[in-house]
Amino acid sequence: MEVLKAANRRQAEGHDVLHMEVGEPGGGPPPRAVAAAAEALKNGTRIGYTEANGVPSLRARVARHYRDAYGVTVDAARVVITTGSSAGFLLGFLAAFGDGARIGVSEPGYPAYRNVIESLGMTAVGIPTDAAARFQMTPAMLDAALPLDGLVVASPANPTGTMLSASALAETARWCAAHRVRLISDEIYHGITFGTPAETALASSPEALVVNGFSKYYAMTGWRIGWMVVPTDLVGAAERLSQNLYISPPTLSQIAAEAAFDDTAFLDAKVAGYARTRAHLLEVLPRAGFDRLAPADGAFYLFADVSALTGDSAAFCERMLRETGVATTPGIDFDPVRGNRFLRFSIAGPAEDMKKAADRLIDWRKRL
Numbered sequence: 001m002e003v004l005k006a007a008n009r010r011q012a013e014g015h016d017v018l019h020m021e022v023g024e025p026g027g028g029p030p031p032r033a034v035a036a037a038a039e040a041l042k043n044g045t046r047i048g049y050t051e052a053n054g055v056p057s058l059r060a061r062v063a064r065h066y067r068d069a070y071g072v073t074v075d076a077a078r079v080v081i082t083t084g085s086s087a088g089f090l091l092g093f094l095a096a097f098g099d100g101a102r103i104g105v106s107e108p109g110y111p112a113y114r115n116v117i118e119s120l121g122m123t124a125v126g127i128p129t130d131a132a133a134r135f136q137m138t139p140a141m142l143d144a145a146l147p148l149d150g151l152v153v154a155s156p157a158n159p160t161g162t163m164l165s166a167s168a169l170a171e172t173a174r175w176c177a178a179h180r181v182r183l184i185s186d187e188i189y190h191g192i193t194f195g196t197p198a199e200t201a202l203a204s205s206p207e208a209l210v211v212n213g214f215s216k217y218y219a220m221t222g223w224r225i226g227w228m229v230v231p232t233d234l235v236g237a238a239e240r241l242s243q244n245l246y247i248s249p250p251t252l253s254q255i256a257a258e259a260a261f262d263d264t265a266f267l268d269a270k271v272a273g274y275a276r277t278r279a280h281l282l283e284v285l286p287r288a289g290f291d292r293l294a295p296a297d298g299a300f301y302l303f304a305d306v307s308a309l310t311g312d313s314a315a316f317c318e319r320m321l322r323e324t325g326v327a328t329t330p331g332i333d334f335d336p337v338r339g340n341r342f343l344r345f346s347i348a349g350p351a352e353d354m355k356k357a358a359d360r361l362i363d364w365r366k367r368l
């Protein structure tokens, strides 16, 4: 966010900035979602509060999505619509855990897990992963983090884009069951994969708490709409929490989100665009010195080990922004311990900008 502020400041001063720092899809939301929202406004559909866990038709549509996409049966009563997946984490952690709970999070990992857990008076237990393990947690790493009450996994993950195979995810679920650890699976990047499609944790663990939403594959960040699938024993707690924290998720966004499920051709074309950009960058970034990239199985990130170029990636990103206009995110945001050795490229921006950015970095490297 600091890089984003610096990048925006430079842009406001008239400099040309190429954005590879924000994890946000470009190119607009699905047209059917926009049309459904416009239609609802035109028709005078009442945009009042809804049931706290979301409108029944959207909950049923999410349940159907599990059958269509994964072949997994989910009871719509277990689906909780949330204000972005961010609210899903808040509700999920509060519903599932008490004060002082110890919840394992991958390092590197999405920083909000840690920040939300700590803000709730729980303890985020950092579990260091590495390139050899594709930056995903292995059972041996999990053993070393015990005792734990909960564990957050993400596949594809932010910032690395790496995935757990279906069998590795099932193994993680078995490990959680054996150690009575509640599994929380962040599946927000499902749909954006470049090889094998992602598996849901629900395929191996009906007890898992799954968090997902419409911000990434569905490209609806500002609509602030997401969902959770929770075990039956947590449905009531999730409902009471959403009633008290924000009454109900945004109604217009719920209408739009339901229609978004039917716009897969539009959304898959976006993913094809990310795939083309990814292939190009994987080919050319090594020429700029970024030759140690995590396997980018999914999401829209390239996570680079820059320890051969710098010992301080924050200063490196700042200099890169100043000298090339390319904004990236230093690894310290994702890993408080070893983050200085890494940076993250977000490749979700317009293809032309991404190509231009790579050209500038190659040129910069020659001049260094």
Ligand SMILES: Cc1ncc(COP(=O)(O)O)c(C=O)c1O
Pocket: 023, 083, 084, 085, 086, 087, 110, 154, 157, 158, 186, 188, 212, 213, 214, 215, 221, 225, 226
């Ligand atoms: C891994 C991961 N989970 C969750 C989120 C939150 O997304 P939202 O609240 O927009 O659904 C993000 C956003 O960048 C993310 O990268």
